[in-house]
Amino acid sequence: MITALAGGVGAAKLLLGLSRVMNPKNLTAIINTGDDIQLHGLHISPDLDIATYTLAGIVDEEKGWGIRGDTFSCLDGLRKLTGSEWFNLGDCDLATHIFRTNCLRSGATLTEVTAEITRALGVNTRILPMTDDRFETRIVTARGTMHFEEYMVKNGAKDEVLGVNLFGADKATPAPGVVEAIEEAELVVVCPSNPVVSIGTILAVKGVRAALKHTKAQKVAVSPILAGAPVRGPADKLLRGLGREVSAFGVAELYADFLDTFVIDVVDAVEEERIERLGVKVKVTNTLMKTLEDKTRLAKVVLEC
Amino acid sequence: MITALAGGVGAAKLLLGLSRVMNPKNLTAIINTGDDIQLHGLHISPDLDIATYTLAGIVDEEKGWGIRGDTFSCLDGLRKLTGSEWFNLGDCDLATHIFRTNCLRSGATLTEVTAEITRALGVNTRILPMTDDRFETRIVTARGTMHFEEYMVKNGAKDEVLGVNLFGADKATPAPGVVEAIEEAELVVVCPSNPVVSIGTILAVKGVRAALKHTKAQKVAVSPILAGAPVRGPADKLLRGLGREVSAFGVAELYADFLDTFVIDVVDAVEEERIERLGVKVKVTNTLMKTLEDKTRLAKVVLEC
Numbered sequence: 001m002i003t004a005l006a007g008g009v010g011a012a013k014l015l016l017g018l019s020r021v022m023n024p025k026n027l028t029a030i031i032n033t034g035d036d037i038q039l040h041g042l043h044i045s046p047d048l049d050i051a052t053y054t055l056a057g058i059v060d061e062e063k064g065w066g067i068r069g070d071t072f073s074c075l076d077g078l079r080k081l082t083g084s085e086w087f088n089l090g091d092c093d094l095a096t097h098i099f100r101t102n103c104l105r106s107g108a109t110l111t112e113v114t115a116e117i118t119r120a121l122g123v124n125t126r127i128l129p130m131t132d133d134r135f136e137t138r139i140v141t142a143r144g145t146m147h148f149e150e151y152m153v154k155n156g157a158k159d160e161v162l163g164v165n166l167f168g169a170d171k172a173t174p175a176p177g178v179v180e181a182i183e184e185a186e187l188v189v190v191c192p193s194n195p196v197v198s199i200g201t202i203l204a205v206k207g208v209r210a211a212l213k214h215t216k217a218q219k220v221a222v223s224p225i226l227a228g229a230p231v232r233g234p235a236d237k238l239l240r241g242l243g244r245e246v247s248a249f250g251v252a253e254l255y256a257d258f259l260d261t262f263v264i265d266v267v268d269a270v271e272e273e274r275i276e277r278l279g280v281k282v283k284v285t286n287t288l289m290k291t292l293e294d295k296t297r298l299a300k301v302v303l304e305c
Numbered sequence: 306m307i308t309a310l311a312g313g314v315g316a317a318k319l320l321l322g323l324s325r326v327m328n329p330k331n332l333t334a335i336i337n338t339g340d341d342i343q344l345h346g347l348h349i350s351p352d353l354d355i356a357t358y359t360l361a362g363i364v365d366e367e368k369g370w371g372i373r374g375d376t377f378s379c380l381d382g383l384r385k386l387t388g389s390e391w392f393n394l395g396d397c398d399l400a401t402h403i404f405r406t407n408c409l410r411s412g413a414t415l416t417e418v419t420a421e422i423t424r425a426l427g428v429n430t431r432i433l434p435m436t437d438d439r440f441e442t443r444i445v446t447a448r449g450t451m452h453f454e455e456y457m458v459k460n461g462a463k464d465e466v467l468g469v470n471l472f473g474a475d476k477a478t479p480a481p482g483v484v485e486a487i488e489e490a491e492l493v494v495v496c497p498s499n500p501v502v503s504i505g506t507i508l509a510v511k512g513v514r515a516a517l518k519h520t521k522a523q524k525v526a527v528s529p530i531l532a533g534a535p536v537r538g539p540a541d542k543l544l545r546g547l548g549r550e551v552s553a554f555g556v557a558e559l560y561a562d563f564l565d566t567f568v569i570d571v572v573d574a575v576e577e578e579r580i581e582r583l584g585v586k587v588k589v590t591n592t593l594m595k596t597l598e599d600k601t602r603l604a605k606v607v608l609e610c
Contacts, residue, residue: 040404041403041406041407041410041411042403042407071378071396073375073376073395073396073397073400074396074397074399074403075400076400077396077399077400077401077404078403081400081401081404081421081422081425082404090378091396091399092378092379092381093382094379094382094396094399094403095378095380095383095385095386096382096386098345098346098347098383098403099345099382099386099387101346102345102346106346116386117386120385120386121385
């Protein structure tokens with residue numbers, strides 16, 4: 001049994017790699033839901049969908065999210081009706097949001113509807129939201145506090161990050177199976193996701209960090225930072241906003257209290273000693289995942305830690 | 306000021322004709338909402354949309370409903386997720402349903418959201434739902450009582466109609482502007498729609514029939530029955546189910562208490578005398594509307610009644 005903590009695109013690549021080098025049924029992915037947002041009355045779960053579509057083999061690989069070959073007719077219609085529309089919602093993708101929203105309104109939990117969606121799309125890996133409760137990552141900027149997706153997608157992550165507000169974190173409890181998946185795993189993989197708004201949110205759910213400290217599983221993280229910059233996304237701005245160093249070391253600091261091994265890129269080999277001084281073993285390898293081969297190779301490295 | 310009572314496809318054709326031979330801003334269409342249905346948590350208003358899309362010039366003219374050139378990717382996705390999907394929802398069409406549902410959930414009335422949709426789509430004619438309240442046409446069959454769309458679309462109108470149950474009719478009040486539009490009109494046009502489940506529902510909303518009797522407007526209806534059969538739809542089955550004659554005369558009987566003039570097709574000229582004996586004047590003309598010219602010609606005949 002292997003459990004992964006995962007955000008969006010970077011995580012999904014490693015999840016795909018893992019699912020190819022092990023029995024995917026023995027893999028559980030605990031997914032960040034801090035990016036979840038209500039748009040047009042629909043419940044959008046960006047990271048859950050990226051993981052699901054990737055493992056279902058239908059993701060738009062060029063973008064890393066959405067469904068390959070999807071069209072945007074409905075979005076065009078919504079734009080006409082609302083005058084503006086900043087979040088991309090493909091027609092086929094919308095089926096997921098409509099189905100999810102309807103199930104949630106009918107009383108299902110996010111865990112339950114996620115299980116239904118993954119089953120319908122033929123995903124064998126267990127995908128769990130980190131929580132079934134409301135949890136919303138908000139970014140504090142000089143222009144005000146805004147939903148993460150607003151900061152990221154609407155405003156193009158242009159604003160300086162003054163702080164991060166995890167709305168709901170004080171009340172959110174782990175979704176059913178989350179703590180068990182960590183406690184009963186042989187290996188917990190922290191995917192190369194944003195350490196603040198993807199992994200940081202999962203770690204902020206009550207009991208998750210304690211479970212990571214308590215479990216007998218090996219805990220291995222893959223650095224999302226290469227040569228002082230994130231592979232993708234605004235992790236640099238968020239780390240800086242929290243007064244953290246934008247480096248593999250800066251990420252290692254955030255995980256040091258529970259982490260056994262940190263996998264960093266060869267370009268960051270120079271950081272090995274500093275990270276080991278945090279009490280974390282270091283594995284140096286190529287961490288960029290462009291091809292499927294990159295993904296399975298990195299997955300194997302992680303499994304061997 | 307001219308006010309029309311309207312159902313779906315047949316009505317929309319005459320509305321289009323009227324909007325071309327008069328100032329469309331002086332036309333108000335009161336639309337049946339008894340077919341409205343919740344599907345996937347979305348509020349679908351089939352007749353409101355047919356009228357809106359037709360007057361906006363974007364209707365799929367071949368089908369008579371939906372948007373021309375629309376795609377069905379989202380529906381395919383919903384089919385995968387739910388295992389079945391019997392109601393056609395195009396991708397572009399879905400924007401309307403998503404927008405409407407979100408506005409209704411946010412507290413807007415159906416009248417308000419309809420006004421927003423028609424404005425956004427450039428429709429100059431005022432389109433009013435018959436009521437903002439829940440009103441659901443249910444068909445009683447030997448297999449049980451079902452929503453009209455279930456009877457019609459899901460089951461292909463194959464079941465014998467044992468009765469019609471207008472759920473909510475006892476409580477539904479006319480939408481704002483409905484009674485006024487009837488009372489202040491010079492002419493009220495009853496479109497060639499199903500007399501039971503399109504016009505019958507509008508007439509069943511409290512105060513509408515009284516307003517029709519009370520208004521000084523000329524009241525002119527166009528027969529939806531030609532040569533003993535409906536131009537389209539299951540009006541024959543519904544009339545028969547209520548023990549009514551399937552003929553222009555059978556429809557005239559249902560409207561006789563308020564109607565001044567009944568426009569019937571030349572093929573039904575033989576019914577003229579029987580209808581006049583109900584105290585209703587008869588105008589005989591070609592009522593089939595295939596081309597835009599047919600529609601404007603019939604609209605002119607109606608306006609001259």
